[in-house]
Amino acid sequence: MITRNPKRHLSRAALDEYLDHSSPSVLTIPGEPICRLVVDPAQRRIALRTTHDGRPAPALDLEYIHLNVVHIDGDRWYELSIEYADHPHESYLLISDITDLLQQEGVTFEAAVVSAVATFEQILAHSRSLSREKQIGLFGELLFLIGCIRATSVQEGIESWKGFAPNExxxxxxxxxxxxxxTTTEARRHRISGLEQLRPLPDSPLWLISIQLTAATPATGRTLSEIVDEARELTSDDTDLARSLARAGWRERDRDTYRTSYRLRSTPAAYLVDRDFPALTRHAISRGCAHPELFVDASYTIDVTTLSSSEPPSPADRFIQEG
Incomplete structure (x- = not known):
């Protein structure tokens, strides 16, 4: 049995090395409480072991994920084991999420498992490839992410990407x-989902970045899969990027279904979301509608083609300038 102490998380390539071993590997993940990653290629199993805190193991009703309390060398450990079949990397991301919640957020083991498994189940629920609308949206976000990484750093760029999380x-x-x-329309028409999407954060300006795409040939454009590969290459296949891609709906098994190539129709434009911007928010409803408390939610489309764009702050300014 191989025991190593790696950096906090493994890259996709590093995990593949352990998956190619004939014997199990146990890797200690730095931090408190103690967390150990078990990679057992012969059993096609990956597991997390962490210190038992005296509470019963939470109940899980999942076919390929098992949770037990085990005794090893006189110590008691929680062990969450996943039969990964053809999805070892996705399984590793689930374990990484639980570890981060334990060691960085300080939550209990039960809370970490429940939270991470809920996210994992949402990921698994996307068994079909992304809709065309979501493909276009992810394409644009990855273009912006790549621009931000080049303007800042891999870590800052990836950590800034929040769009796959609710209400972010x-x-x-x-x-x-x-x-x-x-959008792929000739006008800058964009769908706004919800009353909170264009609500600025306190003491922080909010900018809408408008990207127009058009269909292209393979020689002049790129597919969604190619944009994903470019982001992976730029970040050396960073584990946090893989986790973010998964939460955004990307599945490696679907890559062959994304065959349409796109290129920019125009230079991206930036619009400050201020009092003069056409945003439908709860604040706007409270000022202009009767019984604003009865409005539950709303989705709408805006056309910003005729609005004057502005120069946004860093790192978006470079993205706009370089197109």
Whole structure:
């Protein structure tokens, strides 16, 4: 049995090395409480072991995920084991999420498992490839992410990407928040989902970044899969990027279904979401509608073609300038 102490998380390539071993590997993940990753290729199993805190193991009703309390060398451990079949990387991401919740957020083991498994189940629920609308949206967000990484750093760029999480703006930097809207129409028409999407954060400006795409030939454009590969290459296949892609709906098994190539129809444009911007928010409803408390939610389309764009703060300014 091989025992190693790696950096906090493994890259996709590093995990593949352990998956190619004939014997199990046990890797200690730095931090408290103690967390150990078990990779057992012969059993096609990957597991997390962490210190038992005296509470019963939470009940899980999942076919390929098992949770037990085990005794090893006189110590008691929680062990969450996943039969990964053809999805070892996705299984590793689930374990990484639980580890981060334990060691970085300080939550209990039960809370970490329940939270991470809920996210994992949502990921598994997307058994079909992304809809065309979501493909276009992810394409635009990855274009912006790549631009931000080149303007800042891999870590800052990936950590800023929040759009896959509920009630978050797409990208959040110290300089402001950025909502990325991508369309294939000739006009800059963008769908706004909900009354909160264009609500600025306190003491932080909000910018709408408008991206227009058009269909292209393979020689002049790129597919969604190619944009994903470019982001992976730029970040050396960073584990956090893989986790973010998964939460955004990307599945490696679907890559062959994304065959349409796109290129920019125009230079991206930036719009400050201020009093003069056409945003339908709860604040706007409270000022202009009777019984605003009865409005539950709303989705709408805006056309910003005739609005004057502005120069956004870093790192979006470079993205706009370089197109």
């Amino acid at each position: 703006h797409d990208f959040v930097f110290p300089t402001g928040a950025f909502e990325i809207k991508t």
